[in-house]
Amino acid sequence: MMKLSEANIGSRCKIIKIDVDKYVKTRLEIIGLTEGVTVKLVRRAPLGDPIEINLRGFYLAIRNSDADKIQVESL
Amino acid sequence: VNDTIALIGNPNCGKTTLFNTLTGTYRKTGNWTGVTTESKDGLYKKDKRIKITDLPGLYSLNTKSDDEMAVLKYLKQTPPKAVINVLDGTNLERNLYLTLELVSLNLPTVIAVNMYDELLNNGIKLNVKKLSELFNVPVVPISALKGLNVDKLISVAMRITEPLKLPNNGSKQTIGNGYAIIESFIGEVLTKTTTRAERFTLKADAYLTHKYLGVPIFFLITALTYFLSMKIGGAIGEVIEKGFIVISKALEKSLIDKGAPTWMISLSCGAILKGIGTVTAFLPQILVLFICMAIIEQSGYAARIAFILDRFFRSFGLSGKSFIPMIVSCGCTVTGLMATRTIENKNERRMTVFLAPFMPCGAKTAVFGWFSYEFFGGSALVAASMYFLALISVAIFGSILKKFKAFKTNDGYFILEMPTLRTPSIKDVISTLVEKVKDFIFKVGSIVILVSAALWLLENFGFNGYTHGRTEDSFLFCIGNAVKFVFYPLGFGNWQASVSVLTGIFAKEAVVETICQVSAYPQTLFYNKFSAYAFMAFVLLSPPCIAAISTAKTELASKKWLLCMLMFQFLAGYSVAFIINAVGILLNNVIGLILLLILGIIASSIKFVIKTKGKCVSCRACSRGEKCQNAKRFTT
Numbered sequence: 001m002m003k004l005s006e007a008n009i010g011s012r013c014k015i016i017k018i019d020v021d022k023y024v025k026t027r028l029e030i031i032g033l034t035e036g037v038t039v040k041l042v043r044r045a046p047l048g049d050p051i052e053i054n055l056r057g058f059y060l061a062i063r064n065s066d067a068d069k070i071q072v073e074s075l
Numbered sequence: 076v077n078d079t080i081a082l083i084g085n086p087n088c089g090k091t092t093l094f095n096t097l098t099g100t101y102r103k104t105g106n107w108t109g110v111t112t113e114s115k116d117g118l119y120k121k122d123k124r125i126k127i128t129d130l131p132g133l134y135s136l137n138t139k140s141d142d143e144m145a146v147l148k149y150l151k152q153t154p155p156k157a158v159i160n161v162l163d164g165t166n167l168e169r170n171l172y173l174t175l176e177l178v179s180l181n182l183p184t185v186i187a188v189n190m191y192d193e194l195l196n197n198g199i200k201l202n203v204k205k206l207s208e209l210f211n212v213p214v215v216p217i218s219a220l221k222g223l224n225v226d227k228l229i230s231v232a233m234r235i236t237e238p239l240k241l242p243n244n245g246s247k248q249t250i251g252n253g254y255a256i257i258e259s260f261i262g263e264v265l266t267k268t269t270t271r272a273e274r275f276t277l278k279a280d281a282y283l284t285h286k287y288l289g290v291p292i293f294f295l296i297t298a299l300t301y302f303l304s305m306k307i308g309g310a311i312g313e314v315i316e317k318g319f320i321v322i323s324k325a326l327e328k329s330l331i332d333k334g335a336p337t338w339m340i341s342l343s344c345g346a347i348l349k350g351i352g353t354v355t356a357f358l359p360q361i362l363v364l365f366i367c368m369a370i371i372e373q374s375g376y377a378a379r380i381a382f383i384l385d386r387f388f389r390s391f392g393l394s395g396k397s398f399i400p401m402i403v404s405c406g407c408t409v410t411g412l413m414a415t416r417t418i419e420n421k422n423e424r425r426m427t428v429f430l431a432p433f434m435p436c437g438a439k440t441a442v443f444g445w446f447s448y449e450f451f452g453g454s455a456l457v458a459a460s461m462y463f464l465a466l467i468s469v470a471i472f473g474s475i476l477k478k479f480k481a482f483k484t485n486d487g488y489f490i491l492e493m494p495t496l497r498t499p500s501i502k503d504v505i506s507t508l509v510e511k512v513k514d515f516i517f518k519v520g521s522i523v524i525l526v527s528a529a530l531w532l533l534e535n536f537g538f539n540g541y542t543h544g545r546t547e548d549s550f551l552f553c554i555g556n557a558v559k560f561v562f563y564p565l566g567f568g569n570w571q572a573s574v575s576v577l578t579g580i581f582a583k584e585a586v587v588e589t590i591c592q593v594s595a596y597p598q599t600l601f602y603n604k605f606s607a608y609a610f611m612a613f614v615l616l617s618p619p620c621i622a623a624i625s626t627a628k629t630e631l632a633s634k635k636w637l638l639c640m641l642m643f644q645f646l647a648g649y650s651v652a653f654i655i656n657a658v659g660i661l662l663n664n665v666i667g668l669i670l671l672l673i674l675g676i677i678a679s680s681i682k683f684v685i686k687t688k689g690k691c692v693s694c695r696a697c698s699r700g701e702k703c704q705n706a707k708r709f710t711t
Contacts, residue, residue: 024488029250030135031490032169036251043280046289047386052280052493056168057267059276059493061382063389066488 002074005051005067007041013072014038020069028066032056038075079116079126080232081150083177084161085170086132087494089189092503093161093219094129097229101506102129103410105372106494108399113413114149119229128155131416135250136176140419150180157183157232160239164188164201164216165270165495168261174210175253178239184212185232191216192223197270206264209242220500276375276496283379293383296376300367301459305444308360309453312444315359319352338541342531346592350527351519353591354584357441358515362508364437368406369507373499377402381491391470392477394489397427401469404434405462408623411436412630423484426476428630429640432619433465433472433647437511438583442614445587449598450607457608461615464651468616472647522582530578530592551593565613565649566606566656571597576613582620605659609652617648 007013015037018025032055033039039055050063082090086108095102098117119125130146137143150158160177162170167188177184186206188194194201194216207214213231217224242260247253261267282288327344371377381398388398396418404411411431418424435443440458447457476482530551535541537548546552555570558577562568575589590597601607618624618641628637661668 026138026250027488027490030138030172031492032172032254034251034254037254042277043284044286045284045382045386046286047383049386049389050382050489050491052284052382056166058166058169061385061489061491061493063385063489066490 001071003068004039004041004053004070004072005064007072007074009041009043012038012040012075014075015070016073017071018069019071020066024066028062031060032058033060033062033070039072077124078156078233079128079153080119080229081128081130081155081158082161083130083146083158083173084132085134085163085166085173087492088132088161088163088166088170089219090132090161091129093159093187093189093217093225094127095506096219096222096225097127101510103507103510104503105377106375106497106499108132108378108417108492108494113416114146121226122229125229125233133173135173136179142416150182154182157185157235159228159232160184160186161219162186162188164190164194164199164265165273167265168257171257171261172250172253174239175241175247175256178241178247181238183235183237184210184239185228185235186210186212186214187228188214188216189219192218192221193270193272197268199268199270200266202264205260209260209264211240212237220502270495272495272497279496280379280493283376284382289379289383293380296371297462298456298459300364300371301440301462302455303367304360304364304440305447305453305455305458308357308363309444309448311359312356316352316356319348319355323348323352338535341535342528346527346531347524350523350530350588350592353588354441354519354523357438357444357584357587358512360441360444361437361515362511364440365406365507365511366504368402369504370499371402373497373503375494375496378491378493382493385489385491388470388473389489391473392423392426392482392484393430393469393473394423394484396489396491397423397430400427400431401434404431404436406437408432408434408436408619409626412623412626415630420484420488422482425631425636426473426482426484428627429476429482429643430469430473432623432627432644433468433616435461435465435615436583436619436623438620439615441584442586443611446607446611450601450604457611461611464612465615468647468651472643476643518582518584523585523588526578526581526585526588527592530574530589534593546593555593562613564656565652566603566609566659567601569600572600572610576610576617579614580618580621582622583614586614603659603663605662606656609656609659612655613648613652615648616644616651618644 001016004013015033015035018028018033018035020028037055039053042052042054042059044051050061051067052059052061082094084090087106091102091104094100094117095104097119099120100117102115114128114130116126116128119127130149131142133143133146135143136147158177158180160174162174174186188201191201201216203214203216213235215224215228215231217228219225241247242256247256283292323344326348327340330340330343377399380402381396384398385394388394399417400411400414403414408431411434412428415424415427415431418427443458443461447454451457533551533554534546534549537550539548542548551574552570555574559568559570559573562573562576571590571594574593575586578585578589590600594600601610624641627640631637631640657670
């Protein structure tokens with residue numbers, strides 16, 4: 001178990017637990033970032049934040065502060 | 076109109092492109108989230124009895140956000156005959172989630188899988204029959220851009236009566252369950268391989284958002300935009316200006332030959348025709364800027380800008396999301412302000428409405444173009460520098476606004492879809508241009524002619540009637556002189572420049588129009604480059620035109636906040652112009668230097684007072700101290 005924000009660029013991992021507040025969690029879930037989905041960390045922005053992830057066939061940018069609260073399992 | 080068909084789907088799935096194809100209109104499109112923020116009706120061009128409604132893009136119907144509630148309210152109050160659920164075929168898994176939620180609407184629905192041409196080109200197989208069986212509704216694969224199957228889609232939509240059904244008898248209690256239903260069948264519906272466009276995007280993004288190259292590329296693209304606008308647009312503009320001079324002379328001659336009175340010649344040639352000519356000369360420049368902006372938006376690069384700059388803007392209390400309206404504002408502030416609707420956080424939205432008008436819109440760029448030709452030898456860098464001055468001002472004034480409770484935002488929440496990069500469609504770029512030209516003709520036909528005529532009246536008449544060419548007796552002279560004292564500290568305290576600033580309220584193009592009309596030698600109005608630059612900065616940052624102000628009023632939904640915004644923008648423009656002019660004076664004499672030093676001391680002491688007032692020990696971002704939720708995070 002580790003944080004999504006700590007994953008290596010290019011690595012795949014499975015979302016275990018999303019521990020952000022309920023509103024943000026719903027926002028993440030409806031766009032497809034649900035517990036159990038496999039994501040790939042694509043890149044970090046030039047200033048280190050936000051990060052871009054690949055899931056369900058599309059690309060999504062989220063902030064480190066949110067990714068910090070997402071527990072993942074490396075695949 | 077007999078029947079209504081509503082288009083509903085995720086953001087950036089191509090609803091508006093479909094709407095434009097169906098209705099033959101030119102609604103603004105873009106390759107990123109949230110370009111459409113208001114529902115719009117249009118008539119199907121092949122059968123005017125059918126009304127098509129384009130709804131804002133949604134990811135869900137059940138999270139009770141403002142835009143979702145608006146769509147739900149609309150569907151409840153005026154239930155359409157049928158709903159077309161538009162899906163992006165290249166992003167089907169995510170797009171189908173909304174389809175699951177549409178089941179609860181219980182409205183007759185047809186599913187349209189958009190970008191079918193791209194699926195075909197990449198050898199991706201879509202099982203239309205299977206998808207249709209799963210949801211118990213017809214499925215039509217379409218290409219909104221190329222017009223493939225769109226008429227078939229409408230004829231299918233007009234016949235259907237069946238609502239959607241949940242596939243596989245599943246139950247959708249949680250969002251996770253919903254996605255599990257989709258996962259259970261997606262493999263049978265679509266063979267998933269990456270498309271060529273996706274592979275290209277991955278490669279291009281490696282440079283566009285590169286750790287070291289990303290930011291320089293952004294600066295380069297911006298500078299290039301203004302360079303093209305100034306050079307190409309400027310060159311065509313010069314030809315137009317010369318053309319107008321020829322027309323004006325010919326008209327003047329024929330009027331004299333016919334024995335027309337002097338006032339008539341001066342009004343028609345000296346005022347109205349000259350005004351139209353001055354403003355029309357900017358049209359090519361504005362159009363080139365709009366082409367560049369359309370390419371940036373429709374290629375999907377705009378989302379990359381938000382991605383690159385999010386970290387930078389966050390330190391000023393803004394997110395990449397509020398940067399989207401700012402990029403749009405570079406075309407037109409009105410559309411930029413409308414784009415603030417995608418920001419969910421009310422405080423952040425308010426802040427964006429306050430700050431987005433700083434960005435140089437097409438009309439302001441025209442003013443800067445004129446100034447850079449008159450004072451800076453036609454340098455495109457001067458025009459581009461205004462863009463960066465706007466960014467810096469957003470940063471500085473954003474961090475000032477952040478100190479106030481009404482603008483404080485929760486840190487951290489930012490979700491932005493990164494769209495696949497696409498070649499901008501020529502049709503869409505042209506349609507943007509057509510809209511802009513129409514807009515411009517309307518502006519010239521109404522505001523510019525009115526302003527010219529009004530200026531002429533005010534310039535030629537005074538308290539003693541007709542001035543016989545003595546400007547000192549005119550109303551305009553009185554008005555300008557009454558307000559010019561305000562602008563003394565900014566370096567352009569003369570009546571001509573003051574009047575120009577005032578007419579800028581109607582339309583920013585009118586600023587240059589006025590300067591040219593009231594002064595034969597505009598260069599003499601500014602004593603050096605600094606005061607000219609200060610004037611440009613004031614035009615950039617001071618309150619926008621009347622159209623943008625009324626949009627801001629709608630977005631803020633409060634007269635009090637609108638007043639605050641106007642005062643804030645005036646003060647922002649005033650202080651920045653003051654500083655620029657002061658630097659100019661400083662470089663010229665000693666008294667200025669001392670004055671500036673004193674001001675610097677005052678400013679830094681104010682900053683010191685603000686900084687040391689009750690800050691949280693742990694993160695210094697707020698005044699809640701130990702009670703702050705984030706305190707723990709920062710102390711560990």
